[in-house]
Every structure is written in C-alpha cells, then in structure tokens.
Amino acid sequence: xxxxxxxxxxxxxxxxxxxxxxxxxxxxxxxxxxxxxxxxxxxxxxxxxxxxxxxxxxxxxxxxx
Numbered sequence: 001x002x003x004x005x006x007x008x009x010x011x012x013x014x015x016x017x018x019x020x021x022x023x024x025x026x027x028x029x030x031x032x033x034x035x036x037x038x039x040x041x042x043x044x045x046x047x048x049x050x051x052x053x054x055x056x057x058x059x060x061x062x063x064x065x
Contacts, residue, residue: 002052004044010059018062025054 033042
C-alpha cells in the first residue's frame, strides 16, 4: 500500500531542483496539478502505482548521494 503522506513529506523536504525533477515526472505521466502563489499541488491519490514507484526510486537515488 502506498504511504502518500510520507512520500509528500519527503518531497517537501527535498531541495528545489529535486522537487522540479519529480514535478517533471508527474507532468510526463499526465498527472494533473494546480498551481497558485503558494506553490504547486498534486492530488497524490490520483497517481498510478507506476508513477509512485518512479518517485520512490528517485527518492532512493537522491538519498544515496
């Protein structure tokens, strides 16, 4: 089962360059998002398992650096 709150927290704590890379992953996989003056928002419940796994793999890669 996906732990979306932990995933959200990990993404929020990343440097901006890594956050932008993850946003690009979402855009590439047609995940809808909204943007306003407070930032970019994604309904994490709508992401597919494939996208979830890609983000988790990227987070693991960043952690190794």
